[in-house]
Amino acid sequence: xxxxxxxxxxxxxxxxxxxxxxxxxxxxxxxxxxxxxxxxxxxxxxxxxxxxxxxxxxxxxxxxxxxxxxxxxxxxxxxxxxxxxxxxxxxxxxxxxxxxxxxxxxxxxxxxxxxxxxxxxxxxxxxxxxxxxxxxxxxxxxxxxxxxxxxxxxxxxxxxxxxxxxxxxxxxxxxxxxxxxxxxxxxxxxxxxxxxxxxxxxxxxxxxxxxxxxxxxxxxxxxxxxxxxxxxxxxxxxxxxxxxxxxxxxxxxxxxxxxxxxxxxxxxxxxxxxxxxxxxxxxxxxxxxxxxxxx
Numbered sequence: 001x002x003x004x005x006x007x008x009x010x011x012x013x014x015x016x017x018x019x020x021x022x023x024x025x026x027x028x029x030x031x032x033x034x035x036x037x038x039x040x041x042x043x044x045x046x047x048x049x050x051x052x053x054x055x056x057x058x059x060x061x062x063x064x065x066x067x068x069x070x071x072x073x074x075x076x077x078x079x080x081x082x083x084x085x086x087x088x089x090x091x092x093x094x095x096x097x098x099x100x101x102x103x104x105x106x107x108x109x110x111x112x113x114x115x116x117x118x119x120x121x122x123x124x125x126x127x128x129x130x131x132x133x134x135x136x137x138x139x140x141x142x143x144x145x146x147x148x149x150x151x152x153x154x155x156x157x158x159x160x161x162x163x164x165x166x167x168x169x170x171x172x173x174x175x176x177x178x179x180x181x182x183x184x185x186x187x188x189x190x191x192x193x194x195x196x197x198x199x200x201x202x203x204x205x206x207x208x209x210x211x212x213x214x215x216x217x218x219x220x221x222x223x224x225x226x227x228x229x230x231x232x233x234x235x236x237x238x239x240x241x242x243x244x245x246x247x248x249x250x251x252x253x254x255x256x257x258x259x260x261x262x263x264x265x266x267x268x269x270x271x272x273x274x275x276x277x278x279x280x281x282x283x284x285x286x287x288x289x290x291x292x293x294x295x
Contacts, residue, residue, distance in 0.1 A: 095144060250295060252273075
């Protein structure tokens with residue numbers, strides 16, 4: 001009975017050993033498959049990320065091309081001449097930003113191409129896409145270079161225009177100074193002529209004229225006219241070129257200052273007299289002062 005039990009256990013042991021070995025092999029195979037699946041998934045994720053990066057780069061370059069097109073429609077020598085200084089500065093800043101963007105895209109594309117060449121995802125389609133992106137970036141660079149040249153040409157024209165304007169302003173200032181000097185001289189000449197044609201007259205009784213020291217009289221003394229410190233404010237100021245008639249407000253009048261008799265006349269207007277100057281030049285040739293004594 002004891003020998004039979006041992007035999008049974010031996011049979012059981014011999015049947016269990018292959019089963020354990022098989023289970024171990026299956027477990028190792030599963031682990032290897034999981035590793036392969038993980039590596040494959042990583043490769044897929046990497047390929048998708050590189051594809052997304054390539055697509056994003058293509059989109060960025062397309063946006064840059066649109067921006068350059070808009071600038072190209074604006075930036076020209078003729079258009080820039082009509083732009084304000086602030087607007088011209090904004091255009092220059094936009095071109096600088098696009099140039100920086102082009103440089104950045106070139107670096108990104110070179111890095112992406114390097115990574116793709118090292119991977120198994122670098123195929124004919126990606127090669128064509130990268131070549132197309134390179135061509136677009138080259139076109140962008142050429143356009144930016146052209147816009148920069150136009151800005152430089154416009155700057156030269158604007159500079160020349162400013163120089164012309166400065167020269168014109170210099171000439172204008174010189175002409176203005178000459179005009180102002182001529183006007184000043186004319187004004188001075190006019191003032192001098194006006195002063196030369198300024199005359200003064202006074203009408204008063206003997207008592208009034210003596211009180212203001214315009215005339216000086218005495219017993220057996222010859223009457224003196226305007227000899228002393230007479231009162232100038234008592235005189236009326238006039239322009240001898242336009243003064244032709246002086247109302248005397250009296251029926252008796254006598255000219256105390258010396259004026260040619262043929263240069264004037266005293267006429268009656270009702271009960272009062274008026275001094276009428278016939279020839280102003282002769283009347284005032286000896287003096288610009290007129291003193292008339294009335295009673």
